[in-house]
Amino acid sequence: MAVIRDFGLQGMQMMLVLLLSPLFTGFVRKVKARLLRRQGPPLLQPYRDLARLMRKEVVLAESASWLLRVIPYIVFAGTWVAASLVPTFRSGLLFSWSADLIALIALLGSARFFLALAGLDVGTSFGGLGSSREVMIASLAEPAMLMIMFTLALIAGSTQLSTMAAYMVSGEVGLRVSLGLALLALIMVAIAENARIPIDNPATHLELTMVHEAMVLEYSGRHLALIDLASELKLLLYVSLIACLFLPWGIAGPDATVGEISAGVAVYVGKLAIGGILLAVFETSIAKMRVFRVPEFLGAALMLGLLATLLRFVSGSF
Amino acid sequence: MLLVYALCGVAALLALAPLAVALGRSTHGNSIVYGASLVLTLMLSVLALLELFGQGPPPTVTLPLGLPWIGAHFRIDSLSAFFLIVVNMGGAAASIFAIGYGRHEHAPERVLPFYPAYLAGMNLVVIANDAFTFLVSWEFMSLASWALVVAHHRVGENLRAGYVYLLMAGFGTLALLLGFGLLAGASGEYVFDAVRTSHPSSGVAALVLVLAIIGAGSKAGVVPLHAWLPLAHPAAPSHVSALMSGVMTKVAVYGFVRIAFDLLGEPAWWWSMPVLAVGGITAVMGVLYALMQHDLKRLLAYHTVENIGIIYIGLGLALAFKAHAMPFAAALALTAGLFHVFNHSVFKSLLFFGAGAVLNATGERDMEHLGGLIHRMPQTAFVFLVGCVAISALPPLNGFVSEWLTFQAILLSPQLPSWGLKFLVPAVGALLALSAALAAACFVKAFGVTFLGRARTAIAAKAQETDSNSLAAMYFLSALCFVAGILPGLFIDALAPVSNALLGVSMPRQTGLDWLTIVPIAESRSSYNALLVFVFVTISGSIAAFAIHRLASDKLRRGPAWDCGYPDPSPATQYTASSFAQPIRRVYGASVFRARETGEMPPPTSTAPARLTVELRDLIWDTAYAPIGSFVAYATERLNILQFLTIRRYLTLVFSALVLLLLVLATWQ
Numbered sequence A: 001m002a003v004i005r006d007f008g009l010q011g012m013q014m015m016l017v018l019l020l021s022p023l024f025t026g027f028v029r030k031v032k033a034r035l036l037r038r039q040g041p042p043l044l045q046p047y048r049d050l051a052r053l054m055r056k057e058v059v060l061a062e063s064a065s066w067l068l069r070v071i072p073y074i075v076f077a078g079t080w081v082a083a084s085l086v087p088t089f090r091s092g093l094l095f096s097w098s099a100d101l102i103a104l105i106a107l108l109g110s111a112r113f114f115l116a117l118a119g120l121d122v123g124t125s126f127g128g129l130g131s132s133r134e135v136m137i138a139s140l141a142e143p144a145m146l147m148i149m150f151t152l153a154l155i156a157g158s159t160q161l162s163t164m165a166a167y168m169v170s171g172e173v174g175l176r177v178s179l180g181l182a183l184l185a186l187i188m189v190a191i192a193e194n195a196r197i198p199i200d201n202p203a204t205h206l207e208l209t210m211v212h213e214a215m216v217l218e219y220s221g222r223h224l225a226l227i228d229l230a231s232e233l234k235l236l237l238y239v240s241l242i243a244c245l246f247l248p249w250g251i252a253g254p255d256a257t258v259g260e261i262s263a264g265v266a267v268y269v270g271k272l273a274i275g276g277i278l279l280a281v282f283e284t285s286i287a288k289m290r291v292f293r294v295p296e297f298l299g300a301a302l303m304l305g306l307l308a309t310l311l312r313f314v315s316g317s318f
Numbered sequence B: 001m002l003l004v005y006a007l008c009g010v011a012a013l014l015a016l017a018p019l020a021v022a023l024g025r026s027t028h029g030n031s032i033v034y035g036a037s038l039v040l041t042l043m044l045s046v047l048a049l050l051e052l053f054g055q056g057p058p059p060t061v062t063l064p065l066g067l068p069w070i071g072a073h074f075r076i077d078s079l080s081a082f083f084l085i086v087v088n089m090g091g092a093a094a095s096i097f098a099i100g101y102g103r104h105e106h107a108p109e110r111v112l113p114f115y116p117a118y119l120a121g122m123n124l125v126v127i128a129n130d131a132f133t134f135l136v137s138w139e140f141m142s143l144a145s146w147a148l149v150v151a152h153h154r155v156g157e158n159l160r161a162g163y164v165y166l167l168m169a170g171f172g173t174l175a176l177l178l179g180f181g182l183l184a185g186a187s188g189e190y191v192f193d194a195v196r197t198s199h200p201s202s203g204v205a206a207l208v209l210v211l212a213i214i215g216a217g218s219k220a221g222v223v224p225l226h227a228w229l230p231l232a233h234p235a236a237p238s239h240v241s242a243l244m245s246g247v248m249t250k251v252a253v254y255g256f257v258r259i260a261f262d263l264l265g266e267p268a269w270w271w272s273m274p275v276l277a278v279g280g281i282t283a284v285m286g287v288l289y290a291l292m293q294h295d296l297k298r299l300l301a302y303h304t305v306e307n308i309g310i311i312y313i314g315l316g317l318a319l320a321f322k323a324h325a326m327p328f329a330a331a332l333a334l335t336a337g338l339f340h341v342f343n344h345s346v347f348k349s350l351l352f353f354g355a356g357a358v359l360n361a362t363g364e365r366d367m368e369h370l371g372g373l374i375h376r377m378p379q380t381a382f383v384f385l386v387g388c389v390a391i392s393a394l395p396p397l398n399g400f401v402s403e404w405l406t407f408q409a410i411l412l413s414p415q416l417p418s419w420g421l422k423f424l425v426p427a428v429g430a431l432l433a434l435s436a437a438l439a440a441a442c443f444v445k446a447f448g449v450t451f452l453g454r455a456r457t458a459i460a461a462k463a464q465e466t467d468s469n470s471l472a473a474m475y476f477l478s479a480l481c482f483v484a485g486i487l488p489g490l491f492i493d494a495l496a497p498v499s500n501a502l503l504g505v506s507m508p509r510q511t512g513l514d515w516l517t518i519v520p521i522a523e524s525r526s527s528y529n530a531l532l533v534f535v536f537v538t539i540s541g542s543i544a545a546f547a548i549h550r551l552a553s554d555k556l557r558r559g560p561a562w563d564c565g566y567p568d569p570s571p572a573t574q575y576t577a578s579s580f581a582q583p584i585r586r587v588y589g590a591s592v593f594r595a596r597e598t599g600e601m602p603p604p605t606s607t608a609p610a611r612l613t614v615e616l617r618d619l620i621w622d623t624a625y626a627p628i629g630s631f632v633a634y635a636t637e638r639l640n641i642l643q644f645l646t647i648r649r650y651l652t653l654v655f656s657a658l659v660l661l662l663l664v665l666a667t668w669q
Helices: A002-034 A046-054 A066-085 A103-120 A123-154 A163-167 A177-193 A222-248 A258-284 A291-315 B002-023 B030-053 B078-104 B114-127 B131-149 B156-182 B192-197 B204-220 B229-235 B238-262 B272-291 B296-323 B325-363 B379-391 B398-411 B420-453 B467-485 B488-494 B496-503 B531-554 B582-592 B618-643 B646-668
Strands: A057-061 B060-063 B072-075 B558-559 B596-599 B609-615
Touching: A002 A046, A002 A066, A002 A258, A002 B582, A046 B496, A046 B531, A057 A222, A066 A103, A066 A222, A066 B531, A103 A123, A103 A222, A103 B398, A103 B420, A103 B496, A103 B531, A123 A163, A123 A177, A123 A291, A123 B398, A123 B420, A123 B582, A163 A222, A177 A222, A177 A291, A177 B131, A222 A258, A222 B238, A222 B531, A291 B420, A291 B582, B002 B030, B002 B060, B002 B072, B002 B114, B030 B078, B030 B496, B072 B131, B072 B192, B078 B114, B078 B238, B078 B325, B078 B467, B078 B496, B114 B131, B114 B238, B114 B398, B131 B156, B131 B229, B131 B531, B156 B204, B156 B229, B156 B238, B192 B238, B204 B238, B204 B272, B229 B296, B229 B496, B238 B296, B238 B496, B272 B296, B272 B420, B272 B646, B296 B325, B325 B379, B325 B398, B325 B488, B325 B496, B379 B398, B379 B420, B379 B467, B398 B420, B398 B467, B398 B488, B467 B488, B467 B531, B467 B558, B467 B609, B467 B646, B488 B496
Parallel strands: A057 B558
Antiparallel strands: B060 B072, B596 B609
16 A cells, blocks of 8 residues: 555656656746736646657658668656656655765766767768867756765765755754855856856857757657657756756655645745746846857756865865 | 685796797787686686685685795785686676777787786785795786886887886885885794784884875876876786786785775774765876876776776775774775775776777777767777766666775764864765766767767778777676676675675675665665656656657658767867867866966968867876986986996995995994
8 A cells, every 4th residue: 555655655756757847848838928018928838849749750861871760759758757757746755765966966967978869860060060079068057066976975964865855954953164165156056057148048049149949940740749749858957957956855754644735735836936037037137148158057056066075075064 | 725725826827928928920829818718717716716615714825835934825815716706707798899800910929928927916916825835926927017008118108108107016015025125024024924923012013004095006096106107007918908907906806805894903983084085086187187088098098087986985994984983884994995996897898908909990999080980880889988977976786886885885974973084985985976977978978089079080080990809898897887887786796795804794685675775774764766756767768769760650760960060071070089078178177286277379361270279287207207307317416427437336335335334333232
């Protein structure tokens, strides 16, 4: 009985993130549009886009290989699994211990590895441009993310997300310098990883400014739908990760009742709304930067992460 | 008894070498020599496996060979057994590969005799139990591999590669010779059992450690002693490149582990610092160099340098924990390092085989002339992709597990009391993280430019899939990457005897845990279950594929590439290896390589092509190697006059040398 319940909760988490992620993207777009005093697309537009893309036929380039057709499924599945391992409304889910934070980062790394290969598969100049820039950004964002992970793991004494969230909520932490630095760095990495302004513009198709969109330029139909859904899931994942590590209040414990779990879901949706509004405000208030300014931005995140880790190594009280 | 059989196997490999001279040009020589090598290496792997899991004291044998008052001592303990497995499994895979690959060899008589001798040399290093046998085997291994490096001595820069390799190998052995001399002490104890019980003073031990880092490190390829490696490894035939990169560097790591963990006794607190610093710098420099290459085999060789760095980081952490009486953390770090030894030997051999298959099919090592091979060589492309994912430390394959364990070991290190380590370890952790991310970039480039896109030359467009023996070897290694990635617990448990022998403790047993998870310390702290993650990803991917194909659409149409509306039929408009690395070169290269790009645009009316020139400088070569080289050249120029003296002057020289030596002897007494 307990196993069935655990399976059910794990499945519920998977469906929740899958269903919420397009809504979250739609919400951010809507808030951004309202901030610019535009009407904006309806909240449910991302779902309609996905459904339309899935029904359309795929047009595949003549020089494309089998890899290009497999990659959307790999990227989508990897991101979906990663997103379902982050504690959202309840910690200690059935499979939460199958991958800790390091494995989660690496799983996203796998998805990105394949996506970058997709950019090179057809043999066009734009695909290569996107891939080469993407790996450059990743070569800084991933170490920064690992340094953030170091800091948090050293504070919580664990790399398990459930344990980390439980430790953060326990009140033993208090305000720490290293925690503040890690939060700042994590936000910077999250912006870069999700190709948001000021690193990349998710709404643009201007050739010379795009990174993510250039990589997936050759995709169409259901393949494009999966890639889009994967990036929506990734955005949701990062917001959930920040919420789980820095605002862990309201996450139901391992032996929570139905009421507590529903409260957990409600609190989670509330956190997402706050995160979405903050993201939209940030994006509307800043201009996109040139590609070769990105290393400075991410280098700063890396240094913040390193500084936070060093502080933790030097003294337990920072 | 096991050891006697193992020695018989090694002797048979040695005996195969003269036989191969006789068979060199015959039609079946290739299959006979590689087939026999395959059988012998398989036998040796089985013996090593039996020894690793066997109980009882390590077997020893003394043969009346070598120096009469020492003899030749051999011993297989668990450390030797583990490295024997690495050597012979790599040897077996290379032999299977070579049965097919060797058929394309133009001069088999230059490769066949040295191949079994080289395998025998590596085996002997690992089972030697006295300094003399160790050094002789070490040098034998170096010379045999040198002969293989210059097998194609008329091609390109191979002769120079062989020359640099010979110099560096001699230099490394010299450092080891001095190290063993110091260890032997005044009484001249060359047998390892005696060395182990004699405790050298801290000064001597420190000197030996530095000599071991230099001596073993120059063979393993740590920065800045790596300069020969990217020249020599690609120059050899591909199956030998695989052995040199995948296996011989591990024999060098064995030499270091044997000296630092076994012979030298208890480590001092600072021993780990040079090892960690060297490891961190090697990891990042290796991958940055690799990213700048467009020769596929040279890229792989530079990448070996990176992985050696990762292994040294694990070993350095183990030394640090051992010195500070944290045996369980030391066991974790050592297991991480040794697991990476195994993993790297598997995927690096696999990748070199893939590069060899491409070389055979197209005659090209330069990625700028390849492309689109996934259409022509689908199976090679698949196994090469497996190798790329594994070496980039991505789950669910094996490279990730050893890096994950290394990260877990780093997370235990704030408890280390010394301040030097408190600053060094986080920095090394950042370097490790950086190298992991750059490795992924490097292999997106290696796979993407070679196998994806459109063929850049006519020869790449007509490439044929490689032969079935080569494919069998590559499939075998891919399967190992997969098994070691999915079931890491088995491999961690197999390393427990090594850790027990060197540290007295080992990591907790992993195989009995639920769902085959690995839990290095405690479940609340960290755990990783590759099997579950893999199953999870596969199921969700399949569900998505099934649902979309059934419920939405499964229609597909082929058409010209979109490319934002401007597709260009010329394959030259694709991204190349150099252009792919351009953003990274711009971010890191300006400081590390003094990279400079100069663009030359013709005036508006001219039809001359525009040119972009990229200049990269190898600062390590320029600052460390070039001055020594020019000094030697200068000195030989000066000493050249000695060739043209009169007989009187020669006699005067001889006489004064004699007087000088006698004087030295007189004052020395």
